[in-house]
Amino acid sequence: MSLTESTPESAAKAASFSAQSLAVLPVSARNAALTSIHDALSASKDTILKANARDMELATQASQSGQLSQSVLKRLDLSRPGKYDDMLSGILDVRKLEDPIGQVTLKTRLDEGLELERVSCPIGVLLIIFEARPEVIANIASLAIKSGNAAILKGGKESTHSFEAIATVIGSALQNTEVPIAAIQLVKTRDVIDQLLDLDRYIDLVIPRGGNELVRYVKDHTKIPVLGHADGLCSVYLHKDADKDIAVKVVIDSKTDYPAACNAAETLLVHQDVLKTVLPDVATALLQKGVSLRCDETSKAALKEVLRPENAVLLQDATEEDYNTEFLDLILAIKTVPATAFSSPSSTTNGNTSSDPTTTDEEDPSLNLAIAHINAHSSKHTDSIVTASSQAAEKFMSAVDAAGVYWNASTRFADGMRYGFGTEVGISTNKIHSRGPVGLEGLTIYKYKIRGRGQGASDYGVGEGRREFKHERLD
Amino acid sequence: MSLTESTPESAAKAASFSAQSLAVLPVSARNAALTSIHDALSASKDTILKANARDMELATQASQSGQLSQSVLKRLDLSRPGKYDDMLSGILDVRKLEDPIGQVTLKTRLDEGLELERVSCPIGVLLIIFEARPEVIANIASLAIKSGNAAILKGGKESTHSFEAIATVIGSALQNTEVPIAAIQLVKTRDVIDQLLDLDRYIDLVIPRGGNELVRYVKDHTKIPVLGHADGLCSVYLHKDADKDIAVKVVIDSKTDYPAACNAAETLLVHQDVLKTVLPDVATALLQKGVSLRCDETSKAALKEVLRPENAVLLQDATEEDYNTEFLDLILAIKTVPATAFSSPSSTTNGNTSSDPTTTDEEDPSLNLAIAHINAHSSKHTDSIVTASSQAAEKFMSAVDAAGVYWNASTRFADGMRYGFGTEVGISTNKIHSRGPVGLEGLTIYKYKIRGRGQGASDYGVGEGRREFKHERLD
Known part of the structure; x- marks a missing residue:
C-alpha cells in the first residue's frame, strides 16, 4: 500500500x-x-x-x-x-x-x-x-x-x-x-x-x-461504472390466497428484523380480498413491534372495522409520497390492490392494449396491478410475494424487475452471506454485470483466449480451399 | 412497432x-x-x-x-x-x-x-x-x-x-x-x-x-451503460522465438484480410532478435500486399540491410502518434522490442520496483516490454503473440488487458460468428458485463429467486432456536 x-x-x-x-x-x-x-x-x-x-x-x-x-x-x-x-x-x-x-x-x-x-x-x-x-x-x-x-x-x-x-x-x-x-x-x-x-x-x-x-x-459524478445501490425500496405483496401465518412471518421479518437495512420492506401491497382476513393479523403483529402503519383509504377502513380499538386508533394515512419512500425505520406504507383491473393505476402511453400488463392476464388482473406498482415504485432491489399459488408466484418472479424476487420468504434474505457467497462486495441494483448481493465473482470479467498454429480468418469461409469452422463445444 | x-x-x-x-x-x-x-x-x-x-x-x-x-x-x-x-x-x-x-x-x-x-x-x-x-x-x-x-x-x-x-x-x-x-x-x-x-x-x-x-x-453523452467499442487498435507481437511461416500468416491476415475492420492489426511489435530473421519475410509479404510500413529507427535499419532495394526504399518512418492510431487502412506501425530491460519505455510512478512488470520477470524482460506497450497503447480489443513458447504465450495472454488475447492466430478471429455465437450484437471493449464479441447472452442479466415457506432472516444465525444455513449447491 x-x-x-x-x-x-x-x-x-x-x-x-x-x-x-x-x-x-x-x-x-x-x-x-x-x-x-x-x-x-x-x-x-x-x-x-x-x-x-x-x-x-x-x-x-x-x-x-x-x-x-x-x-x-x-x-x-x-x-x-x-x-x-x-x-x-x-x-x-x-x-x-x-x-x-x-x-x-x-x-x-x-x-x-x-x-x-x-x-x-x-x-x-x-x-x-x-x-x-x-x-x-x-x-x-x-x-x-x-x-x-x-x-x-x-x-x-x-x-x-x-x-x-x-x-x-x-x-x-x-x-x-x-x-x-x-x-x-x-x-x-x-x-x-x-x-x-x-x-x-x-x-x-x-x-x-x-x-x-x-x-x-x-x-x-462519474462515467466509470458504479457497483452498488442508492435505494432499497423493497415491497411485499399479499396475494388473495396468502396464508395468514406465512404472511405474518414474512412481513414481520421483512420490516422489523433490521429496519435500517436496504433489504427491509418499506411497502406492503395487499389484495382487496384479504384486507379483513389476512391483513388484520399482520397489522396487529406489526403494531406490537412498534411499526407505524401508513394506510391507503381502503385498507384503513377495512382494518378499522376489525382491529381492536386500541390498535385501530394507531393507523395513519398514507400519502402518495410514502409509496416512493425508503423509510429505513419502523414505518410501513400499506396499499390495497383492487380485485378488478378497472381501477388500474397505470396506463400505457401508446394506446397499445396488448402491451398493458394490467389487462393481458385475464385470470388475474390484481396480480398484474401489484407487479405494475412494484415496477413503478420499487428500487429493483428485492420484492416478495406471499401466495399459495405457484402460478401466481412464478408470474410475479418473472415479471417483477428486481435483483431479488421471492416467494413466501422475507426480503431480508438478500445478502451475500445468506446466499452462501462467503463474502459480499455490496448489493447491486444495476441492470448489467452484477445484480443483487455481489460476491467475488462481481469483481471479475473474462477474456477470450485463442490458441492456434498460425491460422488466419481468410482460411475460413466460402470459396475454394477455404475451411469450415467446427464450433465444437468442449466439456 | x-x-x-x-x-x-x-x-x-x-x-x-x-x-x-x-x-x-x-x-x-x-x-x-x-x-x-x-x-x-x-x-x-x-x-x-x-x-x-x-x-x-x-x-x-x-x-x-x-x-x-x-x-x-x-x-x-x-x-x-x-x-x-x-x-x-x-x-x-x-x-x-x-x-x-x-x-x-x-x-x-x-x-x-x-x-x-x-x-x-x-x-x-x-x-x-x-x-x-x-x-x-x-x-x-x-x-x-x-x-x-x-x-x-x-x-x-x-x-x-x-x-x-x-x-x-x-x-x-x-x-x-x-x-x-x-x-x-x-x-x-x-x-x-x-x-x-x-x-x-x-x-x-x-x-x-x-x-x-x-x-x-x-x-x-450518457450515464446509461454503453455496449460497444470506439476504437479497435489491435497489435501483433513477434517474440524472439517466433516461427517465420506462422508470423507471416498471422501478420498478413491480421493486417490485410479486411483492413477497415476493428479487429485488423494496426501495430506490429517485433523482438530485436528477429528483426533480421523473421521480420524481413513478414515485411516483404506486407509490401507485396500494398501495406505501408511505418518503422521505428531500429527496425528500419535492420530491414534496410536485408530487404531487396526495391522493397527497402518503400519503408517509412514512424512517429509516436502512429502507435496510437487506428489506421483502418493498409498502413502498419512497426516497433522494435529491445532484448534487455534497460531501455524500458515505461516506468512506475511510485518507485515501487516490485510493481514494475518490466523488471519482475528476470527471464524475459522483452516479453514484459511488449505487454507494457500493448497495455499502454492498444484499445483492449484483441492482441496476438507469435511465439514457439507456451510459457511466453500464457504469460502474454494473462497479462495483456484485452477482450481477446491470441497465441499464433490472427486478430481477425475476434467476431461473434467465428466464435460460434450464431449472432453478434457488437464487439465490446468494456471491462464489465460483456467483453469481446457479444452474443445474445450479452443482452441478458440475471435475477435471484427464492422459494420459501414463510421463513425470515431472523430464523437463522447464532442464538437459541436459530437455524444454520445449509448452503448446499444443487446440480
Missing part, C-alpha cells in the same frame, strides 16, 4: 500499471499476501487501536458540537467488542474462498488446432470510496487481492488516523509478498473524489461503501 | 412498461413473433425496396454535392444482390438460437424448503442508435425479441423512408403475436439523441451501431 501523499492521477496510474503484475499471480501468491496482511494486522492491534482512539476523540468532539451523528461515531469505533477480531477473521474468510480467476466458462474447438476459451480474469482497477468504517480497508484490500484487482482506497476524513495506521501495516505486510505494493493505493489528499471519479482512463469500477447520499453522489 | 411520432420520453416509457409483459413470454411466443416478422418482410419486399429507392435517390443527390460519402451510400442500399435475403435469413438464424432466458446458472438449498436460484432474464429496455444501414432494424428487433428485451430504435436521417417502411411491416406483423407492439419503439423525430441518452430512468443499455464517431459521441 502506497504511503505517500499520492495525487489521484499518480495513484491511479500506478494502480493500473501494477494490475498487470497482479493479473498473472497464482492464487497461492495472492493467498499468501492475505496471510501476511492478517498476521501483520493481528500483531499491530495496539498501534492501530491507538490511532483509532485519536479519530474517536476528534469525532466525539465533533459529535458533541452536533457536527457528527452518533451512528458515524459507532461505525468509526474499532475498539468495540469483537470488531477487530471480525476484521481479522474476515481476511481469512476471503482467503479460503475459491479462486475466482482463471475459471474457464466456455471452451470451443473452432477447428483442429484452433481453440477458443473464455477465462475469468480481474477487472483491473477498483476505486473504493468509503465513509467512516475503518475496517473496510482490510476487507476491500483482501477482496481486491484475492480477485487480482488493483484498488485505490479513499476514506472519509473522520477515519484518517485509523486509515493511515492500517495502511502502513498493510503496506509493510505486502513488502514480503509477490503482490506489488502499488496494487493497493491509498489516497489521503482531501477533496479529491471528483478528480478520482474523472479518471476513467485508469479506473474500471467504482464501489462506494457508505450511505445513500454517497452512492448517489458517486453515480451522478 | 409504434408508428406514431413518439416523443423520446413517451417511447421510452411505453417500452419500459411493455418490457414486463415481454419478460414473461415463453420462447415459443418470442420465436413465433420472429417468424411473423420474417414472413411479413418477405411479403413486403417490393414496398420496402421502393421506399429504400427514395432514400437512395436523396442520398445520391447528397453524395453528388459532396455531403455524403460513397460508403454511406453503399451501406444504405438494400437492393444490392443478396442483401435483402441476408436480412431475412438473419431473422431465422436468431430464431433458431438457444433461448438465452430462464437459464438457471446457480441453485443453492439455503435450508429445507428454502431454495435460491439465479436465473437469466432480459435486461429491460435497449436503445439502439444506428446510422445508414436499414437492415439493422430487422436484425436488432429480432435480437431484442428473442432475448425478451424491449427496444427503442433511432435511425439516421439518410434511411428515413426505408426505416418507416420496415417499421410499418414489423408493426403489423407483431399485431398477430403475443409480443406487445410497444416493445419495439421507433423514434423518428430528429435531433433527439441527446434526449434519449438522458432517459436513464427507462433505458438500461445503449447499443450504438455505427462508426467510431457515433460510438464516442454516445459514450460521452
Whole structure:
C-alpha cells in the first residue's frame, strides 16, 4: 500500500500499471499476501487501536458540537467488542474462498488446432470510496487481492488516523509478498473524489461503501461504472390466497428484523380480498413491534372495522409520497390492490392494449396491478410475494424487475452471506454485470483466449480451399 | 412497432412498461413473433425496396454535392444482390438460437424448503442508435425479441423512408403475436439523441451501431451503460522465438484480410532478435500486399540491410502518434522490442520496483516490454503473440488487458460468428458485463429467486432456536 501523499492521477496510474503484475499471480501468491496482511494486522492491534482512539476523540468532539451523528461515531469505533477480531477473521474468510480467476466458462474447438476459451480474469482497477468504517480497508484490500484487482482506497476524513495506521501495516505486510505494493493505493489528499471519479482512463469500477447520499453522489459524478445501490425500496405483496401465518412471518421479518437495512420492506401491497382476513393479523403483529402503519383509504377502513380499538386508533394515512419512500425505520406504507383491473393505476402511453400488463392476464388482473406498482415504485432491489399459488408466484418472479424476487420468504434474505457467497462486495441494483448481493465473482470479467498454429480468418469461409469452422463445444 | 411520432420520453416509457409483459413470454411466443416478422418482410419486399429507392435517390443527390460519402451510400442500399435475403435469413438464424432466458446458472438449498436460484432474464429496455444501414432494424428487433428485451430504435436521417417502411411491416406483423407492439419503439423525430441518452430512468443499455464517431459521441453523452467499442487498435507481437511461416500468416491476415475492420492489426511489435530473421519475410509479404510500413529507427535499419532495394526504399518512418492510431487502412506501425530491460519505455510512478512488470520477470524482460506497450497503447480489443513458447504465450495472454488475447492466430478471429455465437450484437471493449464479441447472452442479466415457506432472516444465525444455513449447491 502506497504511503505517500499520492495525487489521484499518480495513484491511479500506478494502480493500473501494477494490475498487470497482479493479473498473472497464482492464487497461492495472492493467498499468501492475505496471510501476511492478517498476521501483520493481528500483531499491530495496539498501534492501530491507538490511532483509532485519536479519530474517536476528534469525532466525539465533533459529535458533541452536533457536527457528527452518533451512528458515524459507532461505525468509526474499532475498539468495540469483537470488531477487530471480525476484521481479522474476515481476511481469512476471503482467503479460503475459491479462486475466482482463471475459471474457464466456455471452451470451443473452432477447428483442429484452433481453440477458443473464455477465462475469468480481474477487472483491473477498483476505486473504493468509503465513509467512516475503518475496517473496510482490510476487507476491500483482501477482496481486491484475492480477485487480482488493483484498488485505490479513499476514506472519509473522520477515519484518517485509523486509515493511515492500517495502511502502513498493510503496506509493510505486502513488502514480503509477490503482490506489488502499488496494487493497493491509498489516497489521503482531501477533496479529491471528483478528480478520482474523472479518471476513467485508469479506473474500471467504482464501489462506494457508505450511505445513500454517497452512492448517489458517486453515480451522478462519474462515467466509470458504479457497483452498488442508492435505494432499497423493497415491497411485499399479499396475494388473495396468502396464508395468514406465512404472511405474518414474512412481513414481520421483512420490516422489523433490521429496519435500517436496504433489504427491509418499506411497502406492503395487499389484495382487496384479504384486507379483513389476512391483513388484520399482520397489522396487529406489526403494531406490537412498534411499526407505524401508513394506510391507503381502503385498507384503513377495512382494518378499522376489525382491529381492536386500541390498535385501530394507531393507523395513519398514507400519502402518495410514502409509496416512493425508503423509510429505513419502523414505518410501513400499506396499499390495497383492487380485485378488478378497472381501477388500474397505470396506463400505457401508446394506446397499445396488448402491451398493458394490467389487462393481458385475464385470470388475474390484481396480480398484474401489484407487479405494475412494484415496477413503478420499487428500487429493483428485492420484492416478495406471499401466495399459495405457484402460478401466481412464478408470474410475479418473472415479471417483477428486481435483483431479488421471492416467494413466501422475507426480503431480508438478500445478502451475500445468506446466499452462501462467503463474502459480499455490496448489493447491486444495476441492470448489467452484477445484480443483487455481489460476491467475488462481481469483481471479475473474462477474456477470450485463442490458441492456434498460425491460422488466419481468410482460411475460413466460402470459396475454394477455404475451411469450415467446427464450433465444437468442449466439456 | 409504434408508428406514431413518439416523443423520446413517451417511447421510452411505453417500452419500459411493455418490457414486463415481454419478460414473461415463453420462447415459443418470442420465436413465433420472429417468424411473423420474417414472413411479413418477405411479403413486403417490393414496398420496402421502393421506399429504400427514395432514400437512395436523396442520398445520391447528397453524395453528388459532396455531403455524403460513397460508403454511406453503399451501406444504405438494400437492393444490392443478396442483401435483402441476408436480412431475412438473419431473422431465422436468431430464431433458431438457444433461448438465452430462464437459464438457471446457480441453485443453492439455503435450508429445507428454502431454495435460491439465479436465473437469466432480459435486461429491460435497449436503445439502439444506428446510422445508414436499414437492415439493422430487422436484425436488432429480432435480437431484442428473442432475448425478451424491449427496444427503442433511432435511425439516421439518410434511411428515413426505408426505416418507416420496415417499421410499418414489423408493426403489423407483431399485431398477430403475443409480443406487445410497444416493445419495439421507433423514434423518428430528429435531433433527439441527446434526449434519449438522458432517459436513464427507462433505458438500461445503449447499443450504438455505427462508426467510431457515433460510438464516442454516445459514450460521452450518457450515464446509461454503453455496449460497444470506439476504437479497435489491435497489435501483433513477434517474440524472439517466433516461427517465420506462422508470423507471416498471422501478420498478413491480421493486417490485410479486411483492413477497415476493428479487429485488423494496426501495430506490429517485433523482438530485436528477429528483426533480421523473421521480420524481413513478414515485411516483404506486407509490401507485396500494398501495406505501408511505418518503422521505428531500429527496425528500419535492420530491414534496410536485408530487404531487396526495391522493397527497402518503400519503408517509412514512424512517429509516436502512429502507435496510437487506428489506421483502418493498409498502413502498419512497426516497433522494435529491445532484448534487455534497460531501455524500458515505461516506468512506475511510485518507485515501487516490485510493481514494475518490466523488471519482475528476470527471464524475459522483452516479453514484459511488449505487454507494457500493448497495455499502454492498444484499445483492449484483441492482441496476438507469435511465439514457439507456451510459457511466453500464457504469460502474454494473462497479462495483456484485452477482450481477446491470441497465441499464433490472427486478430481477425475476434467476431461473434467465428466464435460460434450464431449472432453478434457488437464487439465490446468494456471491462464489465460483456467483453469481446457479444452474443445474445450479452443482452441478458440475471435475477435471484427464492422459494420459501414463510421463513425470515431472523430464523437463522447464532442464538437459541436459530437455524444454520445449509448452503448446499444443487446440480
